[in-house]
Amino acid sequence: MLGPVGASGLRVLDIYAGTGALGIEALQRGAVSAMFIEQNGRRCDDIRKTLARHRLAMQGSVQKGNALNAVKRLKGEFDLIFADPPYELVEFDALFERMNEANLIAPDAIAFLEHSKMTRLPDFLPGLALTTHRLYGDTALSVYKSQTGILTESGGE
Numbered sequence: 001m002l003g004p005v006g007a008s009g010l011r012v013l014d015i016y017a018g019t020g021a022l023g024i025e026a027l028q029r030g031a032v033s034a035m036f037i038e039q040n041g042r043r044c045d046d047i048r049k050t051l052a053r054h055r056l057a058m059q060g061s062v063q064k065g066n067a068l069n070a071v072k073r074l075k076g077e078f079d080l081i082f083a084d085p086p087y088e089l090v091e092f093d094a095l096f097e098r099m100n101e102a103n104l105i106a107p108d109a110i111a112f113l114e115h116s117k118m119t120r121l122p123d124f125l126p127g128l129a130l131t132t133h134r135l136y137g138d139t140a141l142s143v144y145k146s147q148t149g150i151l152t153e154s155g156g157e
Contacts, residue, residue, distance in 0.1 A: 007031040013078040020047035077106035087116040100127035109146040
């Protein structure tokens with residue numbers, strides 16, 4: 001879904017990282033860095049071990065904590081954002097509001113949000129606009145792009 005360039009050269013944010021599989025795969029496909037946010041301490045340790053095992057420890061860093069609080073501590077912009085919270089946790093609006101306020105969303109950012117097919121996400125989140133919505137069984141994947149990037153693509157200001 002990222003096109004022929006894939007993750008090459010991108011700065012990745014993997015929120016609700018779990019095993020870290022999405023961010024780690026992005027690093028393996030050429031991302032320059034990945035930040036993982038995970039609340040479970042054991043999973044944070046597992047992500048660090050996996051990064052070390054794949055010789056990606058220098059490009060990846062892990063923050064333990066609640067996603068809404070952790071994003072407030074981040075610096076810099078992210079080009080590729082993965083968010084796959086537990087289905088009962090629907091806090092995308094608040095999360096992206098904080099990210100937008102902290103200027104974490106790069107001008108050409110793309111965000112992949114995984115959620116229950118029963119959850120209807122809005123056409124716009126702070127700093128982002130919905131571009132694709134797909135269903136896979138009980139799971140839905142909503143893809144958002146930075147509104148700045150969309151304006152640029154469409155010839156707007």
